Amino acid sequence: MSRRTLIAGNWKMNMRCESAVALAKGVVAAVGSQPSAEVVLCPPSVYLSKVGEAVAGTPVELGAQNVYAADDGAFTGEVNPSMLTDVGCQFVILGHSERRTLMGETDADVSKKLHAALAGRLVPIVCVGESLEQREGDETEQVIERQINGSLAGLDDVRAAGIVIAYEPIWAIGTGKVASPEQAEEVHAFIRQELSKMFGKEVADQIRIQYGGSVKPGNAKELLGQPNIDGALVGGASLTVEDFSGIIAAV
Numbered sequence: 001m002s003r004r005t006l007i008a009g010n011w012k013m014n015m016r017c018e019s020a021v022a023l024a025k026g027v028v029a030a031v032g033s034q035p036s037a038e039v040v041l042c043p044p045s046v047y048l049s050k051v052g053e054a055v056a057g058t059p060v061e062l063g064a065q066n067v068y069a070a071d072d073g074a075f076t077g078e079v080n081p082s083m084l085t086d087v088g089c090q091f092v093i094l095g096h097s098e099r100r101t102l103m104g105e106t107d108a109d110v111s112k113k114l115h116a117a118l119a120g121r122l123v124p125i126v127c128v129g130e131s132l133e134q135r136e137g138d139e140t141e142q143v144i145e146r147q148i149n150g151s152l153a154g155l156d157d158v159r160a161a162g163i164v165i166a167y168e169p170i171w172a173i174g175t176g177k178v179a180s181p182e183q184a185e186e187v188h189a190f191i192r193q194e195l196s197k198m199f200g201k202e203v204a205d206q207i208r209i210q211y212g213g214s215v216k217p218g219n220a221k222e223l224l225g226q227p228n229i230d231g232a233l234v235g236g237a238s239l240t241v242e243d244f245s246g247i248i249a250a251v
């Protein structure tokens with residue numbers, strides 16, 4: 001089963017209009033017309049339109065960092081799937097640990113967003129991952145199992161094949177402490193086993209599982225070389241053309 005490597009840049013709450021467009025153009029130029037991987041940029045929502053214009057007609061794709069699960073209406077401050085596709089998004093990150101911890105997003109919220117995203121023809125990137133305390137308490141598999149089951153509740157096999165999972169151990173996010181390739185692969189294999197239980201092996205084998213947490217040009221090759229690591233969700237190192245294209249070049 002060959003799964004195309006997916007490298008996504010999660011810019012989080014960084015950049016301004018001019019620097020966002022410059023970064024997007026720089027990535028477009030660096031990856032060229034036949035990138036070694038599928039490449040997605042996820043800028044803050046206010047810059048989606050501008051970055052979308054910068055990548056239009058190129059192999060670089062656009063993703064959002066969050067979405068609200070409702071049709072148009074009285075939801076002050078929110079953005080729905082139809083608005084995201086309207087500005088050119090193909091992907092949306094869901095349930096990032098920063099949203100789970102800082103904004104109190106639950107697995108049930110993520111599941112609602114997942115169904116709304118799929119109905120709106122967006123590819124969801126569903127984030128899961130344990131805290132340091134949970135890892136040290138030997139609860140990693142339990143936590144991941146709960147997040148996978150809760151976040152993907154009600155998903156059918158056909159739609160499941162098209163989603164993306166991102167394994168992001170919280171202790172490795174923005175800390176410079178990357179999971180070793182073996183540590184990451186162990187959890188990725190466990191996630192695929194869980195997906196297999198839910199959707200069958202054939203579907204589970206099609207689902208891409210990205211790793212996220214201090215991915216840099218220097219550690220990307222080893223991580224991406226693991227059998228169940230199908231890409232990277234990159235934070236800090238996606239903010240410069242040099243680092244981000246260095247990670248893509250490692251594919």
Ligand SMILES: O=C(CO)COP(=O)(O)O
Nearest residue numbers: 010173174213214235236
């Ligand atoms: O949270 C992340 C991507 O979503 C990872 O962030 P860093 O690459 O900065 O550790």
